[in-house]
Amino acid sequence: MHIDVVAAFFLLGALAQICKAPIKMPAGLYQSLTLFLLVAIGLKGGIALSQYGDEKLLWQSVLTIVFGAFLPFIAFPLLRRFGGLSRTDSASIAAHYGSVSIATFAVALAIIEARGIEYEPYFPLFVALLEIPAIAVGLWLARDNDQALNVKKTLHEIFLNQGVLLLVGALLIGWLSGEQTQKLMPFFGNLFYGVLALFLLEMGRVSTSRINLLKEYGSFIASFGVVMPLIGATLGTLFSQLLELSVGGTILFATLGASASYIAVPAAMAVALPSANQSLSITSSLTITFPFNVLVGIPLYIALVVKLFA
Template structure:
């Protein structure tokens, strides 16, 4: 069994998709003077979100209405689980690194979300290996992206109550500057209204960010098109399905370059921070597989083998698109580099190179049947 595990694991590490990522990771190290055009990166991201949503919607059209209750229940479980994961990440960060509490809170938000890039890579690996997964997993991707934004807002709101200063420092941290006592007066209502307005705007940004909108919109289009039959969707599948692996390869080339360049931002965080970013994906992935297995047993839902792997990836991944956008607006005091160094430089790199292959083998061992 261990021999088979090792063979499968090594084989999965050298799929063409991951070889493109390794190639991209080496470009900055070798100091090759190449910059990936940002507009191309945005176009690749948009395509991947639309393609994932289209394929999910197309398959969703084939699902029996009788299964919708179990699907909705699993989506709710995924949302709650990622919120809990964000809180756990915050508690684990507190003893392992000396960075500021506000930065620990925002980093926890990153880990309470998910990663479309990691999800797309996992879809590509599963497809290349012929491992099936349930059609509604793109919906899980959209829903499980939101808890991280809420985790960061919740944790930072608690820090503000405890005396967070305007620069993002807490009492006892270096360079802390105590806030002046605010007297109750005519301006208090206006300040309260401003706080509520900011919170409302931030929640809207979290729920209606461009990535989620593109993904959900593509699911709806794919679903409606899938209801009309194979004749309608055939030509579109040439673009959204056949070209998916090639576009994903180019995307991973760019992500490898970005991840490699982010590693330099880890110097100030310490070794504990690095260990955290490399170890917790495994803990959260196993937690995700166990929760999915428990849900399957309790509700008598028969998940496809790849569903366990994708759910593990959604739990193990950290955001580098949605949460950073929300953080810039709602938590400007936090460091913009440390969370990305962890989520993109370490966790994304680990997940797409080692993690996905490992989660496949863990799902084989824990799941009710082998892919």
């Protein structure tokens, strides 16, 4: 039995937490690893965008935005009707599952590159486009609550949060600088896998440390955290056919559909929907969905898509 090397570091972090081993990463280092991954993925996509941008990419981008706006409408009724959650909590969690996890995308990217599976090199553009629509839809779904919306702060968190700003900024730098960006790639390119391994080591520890919260929120959140990624991955695979993506592109789009944000959306929802239970959202996206995708989901999506295209 073989497990991907980057996923193995996630398991190591989880095991360390279970055994109460003192390997907690300094907060500054964890933040630095996050920034590195965002910039590295953005630059790589920007370089490709400068080489491959055309009319086809324009309508692919439009459909990607539609996809990101569509997913919360699937998650919301599941949370509201079957989970019995409030409108505010349902809308907040739905927004998390309409947006994306940059770390989940990075893991899928590392795995398909290691396996030599080709994909559209401008794919980070789609990642950036999927960050925002779900937040807007989540706020619309929560519109019946009585709390006032601070529009200025909300817009600031939506468009200028860390994830969106660095990913889009690096994407634009790579696009505008073109081949000059290659000067940076010995750092942002060659070190990518090592940084991702360290990041997953900490993520394994963090997600496992929150497992006790499942006792508080019950089995529904645990079930939703597995079922919703499978729904998102299925819809992502179908949408990828409309986008005319390659095998690798289909795998990545399915992964994006299956992922859930735990960085950009929580920041925006904390400002826009302060009455929402943020701990509930993070428990679902980080403690359940992220480990599921890293350990089970991504290998499953790869196997099914490769078989589908065989």
